Amino acid sequence: MSRLVELDARGPRKLTEEDLHEEKGDVAVCRCGLSESFPFCDGSHRRTADEDADTRYVYDEDGERRAVERIVYADADES
Numbered sequence: 001m002s003r004l005v006e007l008d009a010r011g012p013r014k015l016t017e018e019d020l021h022e023e024k025g026d027v028a029v030c031r032c033g034l035s036e037s038f039p040f041c042d043g044s045h046r047r048t049a050d051e052d053a054d055t056r057y058v059y060d061e062d063g064e065r066r067a068v069e070r071i072v073y074a075d076a077d078e079s
């Protein structure tokens, strides 16, 4: 499984002490790319639990998941 994720950040997000979870004292960084609180995990990764290992997915703005067969580049040669 893999998924295509759109991100618009152009630089790093430096973590501070305020980013630590109040009770757990740790920071969970999102690796699935679906978090509404990116770069922090908000539990959205649960939506990936039933993804098929051999399928590539795209999640739209409404959270709807679609399987993608291939990527077409905007500057691809159409000939």
Ligand code: FES
Binding pocket: 029, 030, 031, 032, 033, 034, 035, 040, 041, 042, 043, 044, 045, 046
């Ligand atoms: S790892 Fe992405 S929301 Fe948890």
